[in-house]
Amino acid sequence: MFTKPSKYAIKAICLLVDRSSETHKLLVKDIARETGVPSPFLSKILQTLSRRGFISSHKGRHGGFYLSADQREVLLLDIILELEGKDHFQHCIMNFENCNLDHPCPVHELIAPAKVAFRKSLEGIRLKDLG
């Protein structure tokens, strides 16, 4: 369905929603331990999201990752698009390369309704909903 970075990100964000704030940041190694995600890999993923402003981080003592009030309103879809590639949902749900409405792939019409439903589900989820 999704690659590991997306799945790991969701797990980490769940903790951030529940337990982080501007005054209480979480360390990568603690998130890694609790979620079972390899720490250096998780670090990379969170750095990416932080760079894009989807989550916050601070270096140095008492540093760590956290979510601001604004960031709790971020759409889960945007996290997924960042980690899977912007065009992830442009594709046919089967991932056929050259499938579009003009040249639908053999299973397009058979599956299209499910695809729409899936994307719609994701669009409705904000980070705060993962708490």
Place this chain on the structure above:
Amino acid sequence: MFTKPSKYAIKAICLLVDRSSETHKLLVKDIARETGVPSPFLSKILQTLSRRGFISSHKGRHGGFYLSADQREVLLLDIILELEGKDHFQHCIMNFENCNLDHPCPVHELIAPAKVAFRKSLEGIRLKDLG
């Protein structure tokens, strides 16, 4: 969504539905050329499906792959399960390892309806429908 073997299999099966029969078999290399799938890799995939009886093959001169009348009734879902693993749809749609109804993952309820819809779509498709 799916791995390449599944996607390649679907493309190949489309051709088999349209153009193969007990008396007219298709060569791997011809299917490969038309679908753009690497030939030796496609060969592996078709061999797997043939071993399981989802498609037919014959060695030797005038050999090749084809679909019998019975095989045209095979469910696409069974092809996918063979290539992706039997438990592919047991999992949470996010692929979280330990997600089930008792211990749902954070996004489970938010996504579950889309998952049901997707599997249902696949269940309704027979190989003959890909023609």
Place this chain on the structure above:
DNA sequence: TCATAAAAAGATTAAAATATCTTTTTATCT
């Protein structure tokens, strides 16, 4: 202002998925 604790960044390694190459088996035609 120095030591330290944290993320950030870069480089490297490992594992999994994808693709190719080589050899073997088998059916068919001459």
Place this chain on the structure above:
DNA sequence: AGATAAAAAGATATTTTAATCTTTTTATGA
């Protein structure tokens, strides 16, 4: 029977993804 054409099977190589290791930067507290 022998030659040939095809799939089957096995071994190897390449690419991509995942994971780790090392160094750098930066904020904080003593």
